[in-house]
Every structure is written in structure tokens, then in C-alpha cells.
Amino acid sequence: MTALEGRSALVTGAASGIGLATAKILAARGARVMLSDINAEAVASAAEAIREMGGEAAAVKCDIGDERQIRDSVARTVEAFGRLDILHNNAALVRPDISAADTDILEVPIEVWDAVMNVTLRGTMLGCKFGIEAMLGNGGGSIINTSSMYGVSPPLLMPSYCVSKAGINMLTRHVATTFGRKGIRCNAVAPGLVRTPAADAIIPRPFAEVHENASALAHQSTPEDIAHVVAFLASDDSRSMTGEILHVDGGTTSHLATYAQARGLGG
Ligand SMILES: NC(=O)c1ccc[n+]([C@@H]2O[C@H](COP(=O)([O-])OP(=O)(O)OC[C@H]3O[C@@H](n4cnc5c(N)ncnc54)[C@H](O)[C@@H]3O)[C@@H](O)[C@H]2O)c1
Numbered sequence: 473m474t475a476l477e478g479r480s481a482l483v484t485g486a487a488s489g490i491g492l493a494t495a496k497i498l499a500a501r502g503a504r505v506m507l508s509d510i511n512a513e514a515v516a517s518a519a520e521a522i523r524e525m526g527g528e529a530a531a532v533k534c535d536i537g538d539e540r541q542i543r544d545s546v547a548r549t550v551e552a553f554g555r556l557d558i559l560h561n562n563a564a565l566v567r568p569d570i571s572a573a574d575t576d577i578l579e580v581p582i583e584v585w586d587a588v589m590n591v592t593l594r595g596t597m598l599g600c601k602f603g604i605e606a607m608l609g610n611g612g613g614s615i616i617n618t619s620s621m622y623g624v625s626p627p628l629l630m631p632s633y634c635v636s637k638a639g640i641n642m643l644t645r646h647v648a649t650t651f652g653r654k655g656i657r658c659n660a661v662a663p664g665l666v667r668t669p670a671a672d673a674i675i676p677r678p679f680a681e682v683h684e685n686a687s688a689l690a691h692q693s694t695p696e697d698i699a700h701v702v703a704f705l706a707s708d709d710s711r712s713m714t715g716e717i718l719h720v721d722g723g724t725t726s727h728l729a730t731y732a733q734a735r736g737l738g739g
Pocket of ligand 1: 484485487488489490491508509510511535536537563564565566591618619620621662663665666667668670671695
């Protein structure tokens, strides 16, 4: 893997799970990393932990539901590190109360639908907007958005979440198409089930086991498994890739819907 020395990165939702793992891996590969999160205390400790490991990192509080905070967090990154080369738009509105209410389009309170669109989709779009503006100032960069297997194929529930992630997929292709000739690449990772605080709080264990049973690979994906793919997309090793939605889901979306049952029958 090509080193990321001299690169400046901003990761949203970096206090926990996939964002935290990404911030650590980018820093370990030599990037200067700004960790942003709605949880100011947790993100400050996460940046401190990276500095203790010898990495270069700083923290900023940012709720991606707030346009001004997103603009300011990009500005803080450029101020701290002089440029922006890598942006991982990873944060999303993933809260147990929101997910519990996100049932189907007959029942979902419109406020829940609006909140998910406002944070997850609009926040990612605004991250791209301010990120692109900054990257144009240094000749380009790489944007990686966190999508989901639910943005590719829907489960029974969570329509707001699924549609917001599907929107992120199209946003990714739009940015890739429109800004590619300006030196900006944009790709997405679509994780399957990853054991993180959010997933554990939102997906009841029996459902999680159904997902695990549908994975083609026997192991469970970790936040680091996703973060390594993000780091690849951030680096010049992926310099010819843009507009891709990479399924990092252990093969969960790669096969026929009958796969898990058929495996049980030995076929
Ligand atoms: N864990 C999974 O199974 C899974 C699967 C597919 C996609 N994802 C996606 O991965 C991303 C990260 O999720 P995770 O599982 O690592 O969760 P996590 O709970 O471990 O981490 C999410 C982080 O985002 C922060 N956050 C929440 N709302 C925010 C906001 N409005 N602004 C800024 N930060 C905010 C939280 O404080 C937390 O630190 C999300 O986009 C999620 O949709 C997760």
C-alpha cells in the first residue's frame, strides 16, 4: 500500500466504529488526520489516542446535520494541515430511537424520514460540497462516502436509512463524473453487518445472526476491514478508480437470495 505521507484527511463520525478505525489506519500510513464527530469529548480522546500512538491528529466537533459546522470543520482541517486531500464522509444518523421508528413508508413519522435525509444524505452532500471546494485549492483529492448494503438491497424495514444510502451512491457517481477532470475521485464503501456500537444498538441479535448466515465468508467484518478499503480508496493505489460503490460485505449481496437456505441443504 502506498504511504499517505504529506496527505491531509478529514473523517466524519470518527469517534467510534468505522470512522475511528479509518482515522487510525490513515494516521498509521502517515496522513495528518482531522477527526470530526458530533460527540466532542469522545472525538478529542480519539485524536489524543492517535497522537499517543505517534500519529498526527486533531479533533473538531461537527454535527453533519448542520451546514455551518461542516463548512467550519473543512476550514479547520485546511487551517491545521494546509490542505485537504482525503475526505471520508462516514457519519450518519444511526440512533436506536430513529431506527425503531423507521419502519415502513406507511408508518414512518415524516419527521424521522426528514431527519435521516437531513443528516445522512444532506450532510454527506454538504461534506462533498465543502470538501470539493477545498480540494480544488490543492489540485484534487479523494472522497470516500460510507454507504451500506442497505443502500444496494433493502431489508424489510428502515426505508429512510436505505433511501438515504442509495442517494449517497448516486451522489458518489455524480461527484465522480462532474469533478473527475478536476482531479477529484469519489468512491463509496457499502459495508455489510459490522459489529460496532451503532449496529449492536440498532440490529437485534436474531436479525444480526440472519445477516451473518447470509454472508459468503465465515468471518465477521470488523471496522478495520472497512477502514483498510477506505485507505486503499484514499491512496494512489486506486488512482484509476472513481464512481465505484465497493461492497465490503463478506459477499452478503453477491449471491442468490436462496443462498443461506441452500447451504443448509448442502447445495
Ligand atoms: N456497523 C454496520 O453494520 C454498518 C453497516 C453499513 C453501513 N454502516 C455505516 O457506517 C457508518 C459508521 O457507522 P458505525 O457502525 O461505525 O457506527 P458507530 O456508532 O460506531 O459510529 C458512528 C459515529 O458517528 C457519530 N455521529 C452520529 N451522528 C452524527 C452526526 N449527526 N454528525 C457527526 N457525527 C455523528 C457518532 O457519535 C459515532 O461516533 C454509518 O454511515 C453507518 O450507516 C454501518
